[in-house]
Amino acid sequence: MIRNAYPADLDAIAALHSRARATYYRGRIPEEAYAGAAELARSREAWSRAVARSDAEGRVFCAEQDGELTGVAAFRTSAGETTLTQLHVDPGHWRRGTGAALHAACLDAWRRAGIGRARLEVFEHNLRAQAFYAHHGWRSDPATPRTGSHRTLWLSIGPPGPGLTAPGAG
Numbered sequence: 001m002i003r004n005a006y007p008a009d010l011d012a013i014a015a016l017h018s019r020a021r022a023t024y025y026r027g028r029i030p031e032e033a034y035a036g037a038a039e040l041a042r043s044r045e046a047w048s049r050a051v052a053r054s055d056a057e058g059r060v061f062c063a064e065q066d067g068e069l070t071g072v073a074a075f076r077t078s079a080g081e082t083t084l085t086q087l088h089v090d091p092g093h094w095r096r097g098t099g100a101a102l103h104a105a106c107l108d109a110w111r112r113a114g115i116g117r118a119r120l121e122v123f124e125h126n127l128r129a130q131a132f133y134a135h136h137g138w139r140s141d142p143a144t145p146r147t148g149s150h151r152t153l154w155l156s157i158g159p160p161g162p163g164l165t166a167p168g169a170g
């Protein structure tokens with residue numbers, strides 16, 4: 001089940017975020033940059049701000065199975081640009097469609113809001129995520145510079161597919 005995130009989810013979201021990040025950062029950046037009590041508190045605070053945003057500013061979606069949080073996705077729209085800021089699936093739930101369902105929820109929200117293009121940044125060594133995004137139509141733009149150790153990808157958001165309604169329709 002995909003649903004909106006609530007303040008009561010913050011501890012579970014921050015813990016899931018930490019577990020997911022460890023899979024691609026471990027051995028590549030210092031552990032204190034992605035793990036430990038201080039980083040968990042910083043992450044929880046950032047997620048708290050994201051959950052508190054208005055729908056016009058962005059959304060946070062949670063994937064839940066049998067009462068357990070299995071994934072989370074967040075996006076933000078600022079100055080006319082929409083960014084998929086986070087999409088994490090608990091490593092114990094990889095390859096079960098959770099990421100695809102979260103991605104589809106973001107696409108649906110973007111289409112309903114009339115958003116035609118979105119961007120994201122992905123860690124250059126996170127090849128699993130890069131393959132996932134490529135499968136879902138995200139592409140690099142040679143005109144967009146890298147951001148440190150992250151690649152910027154773009155998605156052109158087409159019209160609604162079967163089962164979705166265009167903004168203002170129906």
